[in-house]
């Protein structure tokens with residue numbers, strides 16, 4: 001099949017660019033130093049490729065991501081890096097994991113999430129620490145008590161995690177490195193009270209600022225980056241050596257006096273990090289099912305032209321699609337189901 005035969009909007013992954021990103025990251029953070037976050041792509045075929053690069057443990061954001069990874073035989077060490085209060089959902093995730101011999105560890109940050117984990121059949125947890133992002137996690141001072149409670153509830157505490165999401169988009173390298181170091185020192189303070197082998201943190205924006213190894217006072221044991229594999233225009237501002245590997249292909253369905261219109265709109269795109277980009281053209285605006293754009297050179301597109309759109313935010317873009325097509329130039333290699341969608 002050729003690229004131009006795909007029905008649009010089509011989410012397309014460039015195989016060579018993906019491999020370049022996976023190889024670069026595996027070189028920087030080999031093996032267990034990277035616990036790739038699957039929420040960025042929600043695709044077990046892509047996770048299998050990360051596994052082939054030597055990363056055997058994965059980070060997940062939802063019970064469904066954990067269950068589907070387990071079912072795909074990628075469950076050697078799955079970390080659900082998110083709080084879940086829904087006992088029934090935890091139980092069904094753990095049942096699936098058991099059927100597939102998967103190992104599952106769940107983040108907790110309160111007595112209630114500990115209770116839900118214990119009654120949902122979870123055996124292993126990490127204490128989630130607030131390292132400055134006002135999202136999930138306990139303050140470092142409270143981590144020791146929470147770990148004691150988890151142990152009393154019969155859970156094995158494997159360590160700590162702390163996501164410094166507020167620092168991912170700090171584009172000043174020395175300031176970012178300093179702020180990440182401070183955040184990781186707070187995480188390590190919590191780890192001293194909690195114990196365990198895992199100190200998990202980081203993302204695509206901060207992965208070069210993290211030190212692997214607990215000898216360093218700000219060191220961690222693993223990084224949870226996910227976007228690095230496919231990249232988006234927001235993360236491309238980092239100049240970290242990764243290349244854009246994902247695009248949306250649209251078809252020109254209407255042409256005006258000075259503009260063209262393609263069949264890719266808000267419903268095919270995550271827009272929370274800004275509008276998408278079309279190389280060599282200005283994006284005027286996006287509506288439900290359309291992008292209105294004008295080529296920079298004043299030319300007009302033709303009806304039926306295929307236009308490449310670069311998303312600003314990968315994760316919510318991918319989650320709107322059922323399949324990504326792996327391509328090599330104009331040749332379609334295979335469809336990759338986005339099989340970890342939903343919750």
Ligand SMILES: Cc1ncc(COP(=O)(O)O)c(C=O)c1O
Pocket residue numbers: 037040059081163165168201202203204205224225226227228
């Ligand atoms: C818990 C957690 N870890 C790590 C990440 C990093 O992912 P990325 O590399 O896509 O920024 C995220 C992203 O939101 C996250 O929520």
